[in-house]
Amino acid sequence: QPQLVESGGGLVQPGGSLRLSCAISRAQFTLDYYVVGWFRQAPGKEREGVACIGRFGRSTNYADSVKGRFTISRDVAKNTVYLQMNSLKSEDTAVYFCAADPIENTDQGVCVIRDVYFGSWGQGIQVTVSS
Numbered sequence: 001q002p003q004l005v006e007s008g009g010g011l012v013q014p015g016g017s018l019r020l021s022c023a024i025s026r027a028q029f030t031l032d033y034y035v036v037g038w039f040r041q042a043p044g045k046e047r048e049g050v051a052c053i054g055r056f057g058r059s060t061n062y063a064d065s066v067k068g069r070f071t072i073s074r075d076v077a078k079n080t081v082y083l084q085m086n087s088l089k090s091e092d093t094a095v096y097f098c099a100a101d102p103i104e105n106t107d108q109g110v111c112v113i114r115d116v117y118f119g120s121w122g123q124g125i126q127v128t129v130s131s
Contacts (some may be wrong), residue, residue: 002027002034002120004098009125012088016129020083022098022122031074032056035104035111036081037118038072040094040127049113050096051083059110065091088129095124 008020020038024031037052051062051072060072071084081098099118104111 002100004100004120004122006096006098006122006125009096009127011128011130013131014088014090014129016088017084017086018088018127020085020096020098020125020127022081022083022100024079024081024100027079027100029102031076031079031081033102034100035102035117036072036074036098036100037111037113037115038081038083039097039099039113039115040092041097041124042091042094045094047097047115049115052111052113053081054106054111055104059106061110061113063113085127088127090129092127093129094127096127097124098122 003026005023038050041047053060053072069087074081099121101118105117
């Protein structure tokens with residue numbers, strides 16, 4: 001099982017930006033062979049999918065709530081996936097998790113952001129948007 005470690009969280013004011021990183025180690029395959037997703041869970045709410053990037057970076061997908069503000073990307077050489085978060089809102093406050101799986105589930109060629117499709121998870125990192 002690959003090990004995933006998130007970093008880059010913290011406290012930011014509304015309208016600000018943060019970049020989360022997900023470093024993947026102990027993987028059986030290179031990053032190209034994993035689909036990676038970002039999820040978040042706010043207090044009292046269910047975990048929701050935020051974004052995913054498909055194998056070989058062939059596709060990206062975003063939740064409607066973050067489209068146009070968040071960008072998922074990857075650096076294969078560093079085995080790291082990023083989530084650039086801009087124009088942050090208070091409702092983005094949550095614990096953010098990255099997850100990975102070598103099996104890619106797609107809908108019309110685009111990765112699907114459903115937690116049941118991901119077998120390996122990081123421990124999560126807090127993002128708080130507040131003035």
